[in-house]
Amino acid sequence: MFSKILVANRGEIAVRVIKTAQALGYRTVAVFSDADASAPHVLLADEAVHLGPSPVGQSYLCMDKLLQAAQQSGADAIHPGYGFLSENAAFAQACAEQGLTFIGPPVEAIRLMGSKRLSKIAMLEADVPCIPGYEGADQSDDTLCSEAMKIGLPVMIKASAGGGGRGMRLVQDENSLLASIRTARSEATHAFGSGELILEKAIINPRHIEIQVFADQQGNCVYLGERDCSIQRRHQKVVEEAPSPFVDDALRQRMGEAAVQAAKSCHYVGAGTVEFLVDENRHFYFLEMNTRLQVEHPVTELITGTDLVAWQLRVASGQPLPLTQAQVTLTGHAIEVRFYAEDPAQNFLPQTGEILHWQPAEGVGIRIDSGIRSGQQISPHYDPMLAKIIAYGQDREEARRRLVRTLEDSQLFGLTVNSRFLRNLVCHPEFIAGKATTAFIQGPFAKDDSLLPHVPTTRQWALAALARHLCQNARHGSGWRVAHPTPWPYELRCGESLMELALTASEGQFIVSFAEETILFEQVSVQPDNLEASQGIQRGTLLIRRNGVLQRAQYLVRHEQVFLHDQGQCLQFNDLTLEAAKRTDAGGSGQLNASMDGAIVDVLVNPGDTVKKGQTLIILEAMKMEHQLKADCDGTVAEVHISKGQQVKIRQPLVVVS
Numbered sequence: 250m251f252s253k254i255l256v257a258n259r260g261e262i263a264v265r266v267i268k269t270a271q272a273l274g275y276r277t278v279a280v281f282s283d284a285d286a287s288a289p290h291v292l293l294a295d296e297a298v299h300l301g302p303s304p305v306g307q308s309y310l311c312m313d314k315l316l317q318a319a320q321q322s323g324a325d326a327i328h329p330g331y332g333f334l335s336e337n338a339a340f341a342q343a344c345a346e347q348g349l350t351f352i353g354p355p356v357e358a359i360r361l362m363g364s365k366r367l368s369k370i371a372m373l374e375a376d377v378p379c380i381p382g383y384e385g386a387d388q389s390d391d392t393l394c395s396e397a398m399k400i401g402l403p404v405m406i407k408a409s410a411g412g413g414g415r416g417m418r419l420v421q422d423e424n425s426l427l428a429s430i431r432t433a434r435s436e437a438t439h440a441f442g443s444g445e446l447i448l449e450k451a452i453i454n455p456r457h458i459e460i461q462v463f464a465d466q467q468g469n470c471v472y473l474g475e476r477d478c479s480i481q482r483r484h485q486k487v488v489e490e491a492p493s494p495f496v497d498d499a500l501r502q503r504m505g506e507a508a509v510q511a512a513k514s515c516h517y518v519g520a521g522t523v524e525f526l527v528d529e530n531r532h533f534y535f536l537e538m539n540t541r542l543q544v545e546h547p548v549t550e551l552i553t554g555t556d557l558v559a560w561q562l563r564v565a566s567g568q569p570l571p572l573t574q575a576q577v578t579l580t581g582h583a584i585e586v587r588f589y590a591e592d593p594a595q596n597f598l599p600q601t602g603e604i605l606h607w608q609p610a611e612g613v614g615i616r617i618d619s620g621i622r623s624g625q626q627i628s629p630h631y632d633p634m635l636a637k638i639i640a641y642g643q644d645r646e647e648a649r650r651r652l653v654r655t656l657e658d659s660q661l662f663g664l665t666v667n668s669r670f671l672r673n674l675v676c677h678p679e680f681i682a683g684k685a686t687t688a689f690i691q692g693p694f695a696k697d698d699s700l701l702p703h704v705p706t707t708r709q710w711a712l713a714a715l716a717r718h719l720c721q722n723a724r725h726g727s728g729w730r731v732a733h734p735t736p737w738p739y740e741l742r743c744g745e746s747l748m749e750l751a752l753t754a755s756e757g758q759f760i761v762s763f764a765e766e767t768i769l770f771e772q773v774s775v776q777p778d779n780l781e782a783s784q785g786i787q788r789g790t791l792l793i794r795r796n797g798v799l800q801r802a803q804y805l806v807r808h809e810q811v812f813l814h815d816q817g818q819c820l821q822f823n824d825l826t827l828e829a830a831k832r833t834d835a836g837g838s839g840q841l842n843a844s845m846d847g848a849i850v851d852v853l854v855n856p857g858d859t860v861k862k863g864q865t866l867i868i869l870e871a872m873k874m875e876h877q878l879k880a881d882c883d884g885t886v887a888e889v890h891i892s893k894g895q896q897v898k899i900r901q902p903l904v905v906v907s
Contacts, residue, residue, distance in 0.1 A: 258330030260620035408437030414484030494683030610658035657817030847871030
């Protein structure tokens with residue numbers, strides 16, 4: 250039995266666990282780093298303990314600090330969430346040694362399933378279908394090359410100790426086999442501390458289907474249907490749904506029973522997920538088992554009417570499962586998308602900065618699992634996932650429609666997010682038809698316009714100028730309704746696009762003139778939602794009538810920045826009207842600045858070096874990814890302002906090329 254739970258995590262999963270624990274009467278303890286001092290999970294918990302500096306290696310990954318936090322707060326149980334130390338057998342063992350209940354599976358199950366090589370051997374022994382491959386102890390280059398050719402190309406090389414696409418290579422050409430083995434081993438060693446590899450026959454364009462299993466300490470084990478996680482980018486899941494549009498009742502039962510068999514073979518307890526690859530002929534193969542709660546668990550909760558965190562707490566306290574297999578039913582359909590601070594138009598570059606305003610849309614069948622709030626700083630130290638947006642419906646199409654509307658209506662001002670990318674994914678004909686496989690994003694979706702910089706419509710340019718104009722006049726005491734017959738010139742920038750326009754105000758209406766077009770807003774009024782003068786923020790809703798149709802758009806203006814939410818899109822504009830004209834030639838400025846907050850991994854040039862346009866000069870690490878910063882012109886390195894290991898801020902000058 251336990252009464253106070255320390256949640257050894259952050260963000261939306263920490264909020265998720267704390268809410269259920271409190272609802273069940275438990276006291277909760279949050280932990281936080283410097284960057285998360287005022288994060289929602291910290292404010293929600295009953296108590297909170299500071300772990301240390303922002304980098305995960307000095308905070309959320311420090312076992313000693315987490316165990317000390319439990320001792321300080323009097324917590325008698327630890328919930329690890331997912332990520333960080335959730336699948337670390339040594340951490341689970343350390344909890345047990347200190348008399349803490351680890352809300353997760355037994356140490357030996359974590360250790361076994363943490364090795365792709367050993368877990369696959371165990372699954373073969375348990376008669377769980379596995380992909381043909383090599384999982385032997387001999388890890389020499391010669392043996393791996395020989396075994397790969399026995400399997401037959403194409404073959405997949407995988408890091409035994411990890412996931413997420415790191416240490417993974419698809420080999421289709423014998424000439425690249427040895428190099429791929431060596432790079433996969435090097436990447437695996439760097440990422441997971443182990444260069445051990447396995448080889449598997451590559452299944453081209455499969456479905457990625459996973460089964461949620463749950464086991465108690467009395468030996469009962471059930472499966473709660475499947476989740477389709479086929480839509481992935483770089484082996485990272487983007488969209489998840491339950492049930493799968495590809496799986497029929499017979500396949501569901503076969504996969505579910507195989508997943509239970511896998512769990513029982515390692516004496517599993519708690520929540521777990523057995524992942525399978527399924528080919529076009531509905532043959533399925535064991536991929537791995539995740540010994541924790543999954544990011545995508547909400548879709549299972551919605552179709553089964555369960556609370557899986559509550560189940561975790563129940564099982565950890567020694568109680569039996571609340572349902573038998575015969576009592577598990579699937580009703581309706583649920584789809585989840587991962588809402589990220591990233592720019593799909595810049596190869597999904599993670600974004601950092603302040604969230605000026607966050608207002609998720611609400612509605613029937615909508616669930617938002619969020620770990621963010623307005624005013625929060627998004628740092629480069631953690632994964633860029635901000636929230637999960639989940640929609641439920643009586644059928645798949647109803648859930649999809651609700652999800653599309655929620656993505657279009659949710660507002661986040663302050664930094665770029667992937668909402669347009671997600672919206673286009675679930676509106677693609679192949680997704681609507683339920684035919685998307687793991688090759689969807691790099692295949693049928695590869696040329697979608699959400700992967701390109703968005704160019705605003707003339708309406709959106711006009712609305713941005715209108716919001717800026719009205720806020721300027723309000724700030725200067727002129728009121729919201731302005732009569733001024735003289736055109737006001739504006740020059741705005743959105744991304745790389747520039748626009749010059751003129752705005753003429755008369756009582757109750759505005760005329761916006763472009764070089765070749767004129768827009769008339771017949772009626773304009775403003776509903777100011779919030780005036781935060783101390784922060785220089787003005788926010789509200791524009792009500793406009795154009796061509797006889799009354800419409801609305803939300804805005805936020807801070808200094809020269811204008812954020813606009815219009816017709817399902819969030820856009821950021823900068824007012825350049827009062828700036829001196831500054832244009833750089835096509836050769837580039839020669840000034841290389843930090844693209845985001847982060848740490849310098851390597852400096853590849855020195856003063857005096859000759860460089861070419863496009864050459865990588867700096868490697869910057871942010872949000873668990875490395876980013877190559879390149880020269881924008883030919884020339885000679887004149888100045889280098891930083892060194893390896895240094896922390897830098899966004900737009901900080903790094904290198905000057907002259």
